[in-house]
Amino acid sequence: MGPARHLRGLTALLISAALLLSAAIPAARGQEETEDEEEFNYIPGDANGPENWGSIKPEWANCSAGRMQSPIDLARERVSLVPALGFLNHSYRPAQASIVNRGHDIMVRFNGDAGSLVINGTAYDLRQMHWHSPSEHTVDGRRYAMELHMVHESAAGKAAVIGILYEIGLVPDPFLLRLEPFIRRIADRKDREEPIGVVDPRLARGTASAYYRYMGSLTTPPCSEGVVWTIIKKVRSVSKRQLELLREAVHDGNENNARPVQDLNDRDISLFRPKLHKQELLSFKDKLVGA
Template sequence: MRSARDLRIAVSALLLLLLLSAGVLAARAQHEIDDESEFSYIRGSENGPENWGKIKEEWVTCGTGRMQSPIDLSDRHAAQAPNLGYLNHSYLPVDASIVNRGHDIMVKFNGDAGSLWINGTAYHLKQVHWHSPSEHRVNGRRYSLELHMVHLSAENKTAVIGILYKIGRRDHFLHELESYLKRIADTKEKEEMVGMVDPWEARGDGEAYYRYMGSLTTPACDEGVIWTVIKRVTTISAHQLKLLTEAVHDGFEMNARPLQKVNGRDISFFCPGDHHERYYAAADQ
């Protein structure tokens, strides 16, 4: 009886040891997976922005595309386009969640958050996310942060509104999310429900904007994206910017793709009325 009991104890101890070893190996594997990134923003690195097009076959457009984003929006090359008219959009408060995607922070709308209409086509707002510093530049100037409001049409075509930020007064839209930013810091793919969110508060109040055809600014860098970058620069507090940059994974505190070549693309600029000088002045203050 004693030998059978000893055998059972020995077998149980062995099984426990195997389970513990498996747990340690699994934890190590998970840690390695969490530390690995398919792409980075570190110039000169193997998976840095200049090499995105070589990492995967489906990412080749990142390296070969002729209509890539972001670009420098130069007033010297932008053509006045009064025919574009005011932005035709309507946004609705809707349930949303905040997601740490590792390389950025995204607010995902879980319902009808409203639409942006361009040339008779409705582009439905799906999510917003941030890049620091700004990806687009205006007349060579780079700003502290850029918000992207991503819209999709029924045909899965993309239209993005870009909003630039400089350090100043706190941003009300981000202020409502600050507690959630702290909660999802350094937690890849963690999703927190935040309740009703009004995307109109993210939109800002600028009426003048640039318009051009470009691409997504992360792999696979798909082209055919309609870009609308608001001329008026809004503000964000230094504390809010720190919350955003500290929430992402190490190495993604700066998650802005370098400027891409314009390659002769048309850049249009809409400004209400004939007094566009005051919009230039307001944006540059």
């Protein structure tokens, strides 16, 4: 092969390589954009907002098509008093944990045995806790400032969640008070995880006895159903500063990370309360008479 032919062949080879490289760059960028687009957010009307979660991925279809979705409104006229539910049967204990900025929320992940919740003979181990602001569940249409979810999992992979509602008050939440330095460390650092030592979930749970119970779903994609929900009736206090700390720590667009209320679709909502006030008892009696 002569020098001219060799040069022409080398030039053609370089051009072909350049064309392949230029084609690969948009493909890689497109893949990155697709991955970003698959993330969900809480911005109403956005392509990745709550009303569109079900169409982002096939495995998230429940978010749109499910008939037992959460959260819901705990409307008084739909609630039935069920004393047979009994007191919550849980045995929590201090355990090693870490705090994680998941972008859409702040989560405490238990790395040790933090105890369990027993419902109808099934044990659900406490796995993690995270916060939503404002609250996801509403009571008679009222949305509270914040909601804590204590997420449990059974040996069969089924979920049970305890939800605790908060309103802004002068008294800070003691559980969050202990976590504040760690929340600051991971603020605005998506996927950042920090060890926080031993955490006592009993401080988060509190001692209130009355609760609502219904069957629902996870409130984030994939919105899996069959979740046993327990919403503590007593509303707790969180300071405005603590609430702002949680909101500022998450990724932009998730400061308000509450999914809209979903249709009840004729599901039962039960209430356990050890002692009813006279007025509440009369209210339930009136509802039964009018039924």
